[in-house]
Amino acid sequence: MKKSLLIVASMLALVACKKTAPKEFSFITNPFIRAAEVGSGPQEFGFATSGTWTITWNPVEWVTIDESQFAGKACKHLGEYYIIQMTVEPNRKNEDRSVEFVVHSEGKEHIQKITQLAPTLPREPLVFSIKESGKDVNAMEGGEYSFEAPEKYEITVKASDGWIVLGNIDYEKNLVKFSVEALPEDVESREGKIETFLSDGMLLGSLLIKQTR
Numbered sequence: 001m002k003k004s005l006l007i008v009a010s011m012l013a014l015v016a017c018k019k020t021a022p023k024e025f026s027f028i029t030n031p032f033i034r035a036a037e038v039g040s041g042p043q044e045f046g047f048a049t050s051g052t053w054t055i056t057w058n059p060v061e062w063v064t065i066d067e068s069q070f071a072g073k074a075c076k077h078l079g080e081y082y083i084i085q086m087t088v089e090p091n092r093k094n095e096d097r098s099v100e101f102v103v104h105s106e107g108k109e110h111i112q113k114i115t116q117l118a119p120t121l122p123r124e125p126l127v128f129s130i131k132e133s134g135k136d137v138n139a140m141e142g143g144e145y146s147f148e149a150p151e152k153y154e155i156t157v158k159a160s161d162g163w164i165v166l167g168n169i170d171y172e173k174n175l176v177k178f179s180v181e182a183l184p185e186d187v188e189s190r191e192g193k194i195e196t197f198l199s200d201g202m203l204l205g206s207l208l209i210k211q212t213r
Contacts (some may be wrong), residue, residue: 032045034116036092043114050106052105094154121202142179142182144179145177148176153174
């Protein structure tokens, strides 16, 4: 009888051990896709493993991470995860970008891939307007003006004509300052524009300028 009880107790202990032992290696989420419109801030990924582990990666400038997190021991309990934290900058370029973290554990490599999508584009090129209330960008006497493009895009700016002079440009806030020369006396009218382009050269939008006597 005692021998039977010992066998049953051993079996129960084995079952209990199986219930509390960590699973095979698993990520909480893999891969992880992040929208570009979300502002910069903390991001994380997690995993469970029954063995000791280390992490390697190829650093990218848009991810800041404390590499002291890159080594650890086996998970002790079922449902226990290690959480790796980082700070991710918003993606302003007109292309997706990715970073990979390789977790080395149990003699295998497990890849966590984080993909950051390009910003959502407008259906048609934008038409910008000047910021200065009450001022006419088309005035014959010219003047100094500014306009803004959405901050979520990385842009370059180009004026179509020499009489439209680009000034200081804040490429973080996408604030474009410029001036327009006065309409020459011997010219009845003229048209020009300032165009903004995305990082891949695609047209984002324009500010149209037309001076008429």
